Amino acid sequence: MKQLFKLAMVVLIIAIGTSGAWAGENLDRVMNNKVLVASTYGGWPPQSFLNDNKEWDGFDISVAREIAKRLGVKIKFETPEWDILTAGNWHGRWDISVGSMTPTKARAKKLSFPGVYYYTPAGFVVHKDAKYKDKTELNGKRIGATTATVFENYMKKDLVIDAEGAPAFVYDVTTTAKNIKSYKDSNTAFDDLRLGDGVRLDGVLSSVPTIQEAIKNGYPLRIIGAPAFYEPLAVAIDKGDQEFHDKLAAMIKELHADGTLSALSKKWYGVDYTKAAK
């Protein structure tokens, strides 16, 4: 019994000892460890997903790799849940999010946004067989959206985007609080919508590139109406490190200016999403 207890204590101490790291100044930590820890999520093709070799791939991933390259450090990806990420207080668990995050006013209280790296349209999608002609016909219907995202905020009429060059928008489609259906990721919402028009959902609000990817993979869906809004998507870091913020801000400007971002956008989306929409 004594032996077993000792052994377990050793295991416990090793498990705890090797795992944690005390939070420090973010930029110093990255440069000292020579590793940029980026948070990502596997459920957003074509932004970020695991490719056939089980490696991270996608537009966001490419941008993150480029940032690490220019900082002169290696990159490592972590996979926290989206709502854990947007809650802020990262405590140095990861240094940066290149995860297509919209810099909303609410999020700016918890996180700091060095720069917008592209803009994507958000649109409403319905089942292929649905009779709707325009998105305004979805008023009062059951709309699916991802939890803690701008899409859910839009449906709740609680979307304030805090970024330069973000085009203005109106709330074209409104529905009752009960009819806003929250999902862990957009694919689950598409799964519910594919069951048929009005079976569980009447429509989904999501990012147009993601919707197009789903349609390409055989989902019986159809985008209706003009985009609801354009979301500027930014790199995010934890609050409180101005030096890191400034360094990243300068780098993102550079990435825009030298055409790196446009090239990556064309590679992954087929279109250049890096300019603000008119």
Add this chain to the structure above:
Amino acid sequence: MYTDTVIEEKLVHKPKFLGIFLGVVFVILFALNLADTIFGHFLTPVIGDPAQSGLYGRFAVALVLGILFTLNIFAIGFLPTPIQSLVVWLELAVFFVSGFHIFNLSLEFIQSQLWFLLSRGLFTTIYVSAISIVLAFIVAMVGAIAKLSGNGFAHGIASFYTSLFRALPLLLLIYLVYLGLPQMGYVIDAVPAGILALTLNYGAFMTEVFRAGIESIPPGQWEASRSLGFTFGPTMRRIILPQAIPVIIPPTGNSFISMLKDSSLISVIGVWELMFLARTLGQKTFQHMEMLITVAMIYWALTIVMEAIQRRLESHYRTVKVNKA
């Protein structure tokens, strides 16, 4: 299993029972209307186009399936009991697995992902659960002894612990550990946070199991030991626990089986165990149904193995007790 010594005619061989059984099955199948399914297509020569066959098709399909099903039951009745159980088991398994047919799964995709699911996902699930169960075992042992000791402090701490951590849902506990500890200044990684949460939760439940196990040792043992001059520590270590541990091990195996599945909850903090990979791998090509079902099958296979080990453990400890007596 209890072997009945009274020999009766088998229920499934009584004509009255078979008649009623056939009637009930027929009514259920008729209500389900299976004409336009794979079963109907087998009967196309008799009923014509299944979609057009109407009530007649519905009736014919229900009747044929009902008779087949009843005959199956009747035939199984002739087999000796262990084989009976095996055949029923296999039939249910085939029926269940063939249900996946309707999902139209891509086997190629599953094959291409299987090795990664096993080498990364299953491995993580098992090692996280194994470390947690060892730690929970220790926590539970300490907790149970504390609860049974005459020391008010120890009893207070232990009963507070079981009361609180049996009350918290595991998912909530995982979030609390992962998000809460950093607020207090210690940044914990996802895997240790998951192990800690599983340990605290299972430790609390197992404390109660261990307490019951220790209490199952007759008090005479304790009294005899004390009157021989053993103090609390040696009495526990040398007299009570060696007898209690064989009682405690089988339910611990049971906890381990359920922990293997509860460990899927730590996917929310980004640990790459089976459940996390199930939700991640299929996303690129939108083939997540494939992954979910594959992982369900892996959990099932894992549990079958664990149940076999559990049975061996139980019979092992049972034998030891009998030999000693």
